[in-house]
């Protein structure tokens with residue numbers, strides 16, 4: 001255990017050379033510009049398919065995004081939200097607290113506020129702009145990219161569906177080996193993230209699925225064997241929660257693991273937690289969840305459509321989108337802000353937290369010493385049995401052993417932090433209270 005049990009400072013966007021800085025300076029402008037371009041392209045279709053007002057609404061969203069991009073690029077203070085619903089009222093309260101803590105409005109900007117806060121603020125603002133329209137309130141500005149990502153991963157989806165169906169038919173299936181494989185598939189499914197690639201189709205993790213063993217050494221904290229044991233022997237009759245990350249292939253891989261566990265009676269049921277509005281480009285909303293299941297069901301491949309139709313009707317699967325997941329809070333605040341949800345996760349068999357943002361929120365997006373004790377870094381979340389499956393896409397991590405750090409040291413200069421955000425390295429960390 002690290003000797004330095006001190007709360008580390010949060011990551012911020014104003015440190016030149018950091019990935020957070022590059023994100024604020026280059027990646028966010030690129031992400032929002034793509035939305036603007038897409039709305040420009042869609043303008044005539046919207047007018048034709050909805051009405052004149054939809055065209056005006058698109059123009060409104062474009063102008064609000066352009067204004068926000070200007071404020072981002074010139075490091076202006078973060079503006080309040082229109083207090084049109086309780087979510088925005090709460091966000092304003094958080095802004096107020098932060099301004100008091102940082103010594104004034106001028107200090108809480110895109111670059112200078114904690115990176116986690118300003119990044120969540122950005123997606124909440126995009127939601128505010130859409131909600132303020134008359135005709136586009138339910139319009140998903142990232143839907144097109146998510147659908148394309150799904151289409152681009154059909155080969156992998158088909159291969160995994162065939163495997164699932166084969167395992168079912170085979171009485172000799174080695175249950176633990178199958179769980180081991182599906183966990184790794186779900187882990188590397190997290191490589192396909194449209195926020196990291198700024199909405200461009202990301203290099204698919206899919207071809208990794210055939211060579212999982214050769215990537216195992218890139219898992220810097222690897223509790224997969226313990227997690228297999230836990231899932232195979234300790235969870236029967238109990239609920240598994242999966243706090244989802246990205247739609248398309250990653251959602252499919254998460255559901256494939258859940259399918260195997262439910263079908264084998266190893267867990268009672270599975271609750272998938274998604275987002276209540278478009279978030280970090282590719283995160284799963286209820287619409288995405290339903291769209292992916294429908295697309296699977298409609299697929300011409302027999303195995304894929306069998307799986308899709310089954311998931312549409314599986315009584316053991318449910319999808320929820322608690323408001324807490326789209327707040328600016330780290331998960332340190334789950335216990336106080338959403339106590340019922342906290343208690344539910346605490347008494348469940350296991351909660352799988354997928355992906356980078358969930359991990360950032362677990363460890364409060366702080367600049368921890370890499371070997372800091374994970375239980376300390378997650379604070380009250382250590383009361384919850386969880387399994388964090390994440391490829392590294394941000395400069396925060398905890399619970400890394402000296403042995404793994406030596407591997408990194410041998411490959412990277414001490415000033416080169418790219419291993420922390422390239423998504424080539426991963427962690428699979430199990431916390432059992």
Ligand SMILES: O=P(O)(O)OC[C@H]1O[C@](O)(CO)[C@@H](O)[C@@H]1O
Nearest residue numbers: 193195196355356357358393394
């Ligand atoms: O989809 P994931 O794995 O949560 O990744 C999203 C992450 O990627 C990034 O866009 C990379 O900066 C982060 O902003 C965010 O933490």
